[in-house]
Amino acid sequence: MALLGILLFLMIIGAVIAVETRNLLSSIVCLGAIGFLLSIVFLFLGAPDLAITQLVVEILCLVILIRATIHRRVETVAGNREFVGLAVTVVMLAIVLMLAISMMAGFPSLGTSVLDRMAQAPSHFYLLQGKAQTGVTNIVTAILLDFRAYDTLGEATVLFCAVMGALAVLRRSARRRPEEGDAGDEGEGGAE
Amino acid sequence: MSGGTHQGGMSLIVRTVTRWLKAFILLFGIYVVLYGHVSPGGGFAGGVVIACAYILLTLAEGRERTARLLSERLAAVLAVAGLLFFLGVGLAGMVGGRAFLDNFLVGDSGAEPALASGGIIELCEIAIGIIVSMSLFLAFAVLSRFRVSLGDGDETATGEGGAS
Numbered sequence: 001m002a003l004l005g006i007l008l009f010l011m012i013i014g015a016v017i018a019v020e021t022r023n024l025l026s027s028i029v030c031l032g033a034i035g036f037l038l039s040i041v042f043l044f045l046g047a048p049d050l051a052i053t054q055l056v057v058e059i060l061c062l063v064i065l066i067r068a069t070i071h072r073r074v075e076t077v078a079g080n081r082e083f084v085g086l087a088v089t090v091v092m093l094a095i096v097l098m099l100a101i102s103m104m105a106g107f108p109s110l111g112t113s114v115l116d117r118m119a120q121a122p123s124h125f126y127l128l129q130g131k132a133q134t135g136v137t138n139i140v141t142a143i144l145l146d147f148r149a150y151d152t153l154g155e156a157t158v159l160f161c162a163v164m165g166a167l168a169v170l171r172r173s174a175r176r177r178p179e180e181g182d183a184g185d186e187g188e189g190g191a192e
Numbered sequence: 193m194s195g196g197t198h199q200g201g202m203s204l205i206v207r208t209v210t211r212w213l214k215a216f217i218l219l220f221g222i223y224v225v226l227y228g229h230v231s232p233g234g235g236f237a238g239g240v241v242i243a244c245a246y247i248l249l250t251l252a253e254g255r256e257r258t259a260r261l262l263s264e265r266l267a268a269v270l271a272v273a274g275l276l277f278f279l280g281v282g283l284a285g286m287v288g289g290r291a292f293l294d295n296f297l298v299g300d301s302g303a304e305p306a307l308a309s310g311g312i313i314e315l316c317e318i319a320i321g322i323i324v325s326m327s328l329f330l331a332f333a334v335l336s337r338f339r340v341s342l343g344d345g346d347e348t349a350t351g352e353g354g355a356s
Contacts, residue, residue: 048232052224052232052233053236056237056240056244060244060332063247064332064335064336067251067335068335068336134295134311135298135310136229136230137229137230138231138234141228141229142310145312145313146295146312149282149312150293156274156275156324159323159327160271160275160323163271163334166334167268167330
């Protein structure tokens with residue numbers, strides 16, 4: 001548990017640096033470090049499926065983010081912070097934090113199985129019957145693709161629709177070569 | 193957009209390493225997809241690995257060379273086919289009055305875990321792997337072509353691809 005605390009502490013440090021740093025690229029590198037630490041946390045908590053997914057998605061996001069931001073100058077606005085907005089933010093954060101702490105008092109301690117508390121929990125059924133009913137040994141896959149396959153179908157559909165929407169929205173302006181673009185048709189900002 | 197030496201690709205070292213590595217990355221992604229029901233992994237993680245292989249290829253070799261292996265049109269068609277395959281597997285479970293996505297090929301629970309021991313789980317894994325890999329590759333291709341501006345609001349549509 002001490003190791004878990006260290007990992008979480010490092011993640012918090014990375015998050016603070018990612019927000020506070022001026023350099024966009026180092027901010028993204030910090031974001032990546034948080035993601036990798038999170039995947040180690042998942043591994044220590046006994047969720048290798050989640051750890052693998054977190055790792056590869058983090059790499060993909062890092063590549064896309066670095067590519068989107070590299071060689072890009074970012075104008076930073078320096079000015080006084082708005083007092084009212086800051087105060088509202090701090091108060092809201094404090095309220096949410098207090099609510100979260102009071103909620104967490106009712107949680108089981110980290111590492112205790114839900115089966116110890118609720119004998120009738122659905123996960124009990126999955127763990128006992130998963131191998132017999134589906135024939136697969138990875139119970140996570142059994143839940144994702146057999147007991148809860150409907151959810152997974154919806155998830156895949158959401159991803160598919162998001163990408164197809166991005167494709168449809170970005171295609172027209174992306175296909176136009178810079179020299180072919182007529183200035184009158186540019187709705188939002190001119191292409192280079 | 194600097195550093196492009198050949199057709200928007202990266203340097204010779206990166207291209208050579210990519211040429212050696214791409215098959216192994218693809219193979220690992222396919223393994224993770226196919227054996228997700230035995231070992232950790234699954235369609236989503238394996239699909240992302242496959243997408244990463246093509247993204248590495250795009251970064252190293254440039255968009256034109258990658259398009260010879262996997263054009264965006266082919267990727268879109270494959271993504272649609274994967275989703276339809278998933279739906280088809282679900283509808284096939286309804287044959288004989290059973291439920292949508294019923295595991296009609298349910299495996300032998302006593303057997304050693306093998307490729308076919310999961311019934312439709314294996315088919316769904318493959319479908320999800322195809323959907324995720326092709327969708328994320330498309331997302332990368334579109335987003336890298338159409339760079340999101342974080343600065344003063346101009347949108348830069350880059351025609352030449354590959355360089356970073």
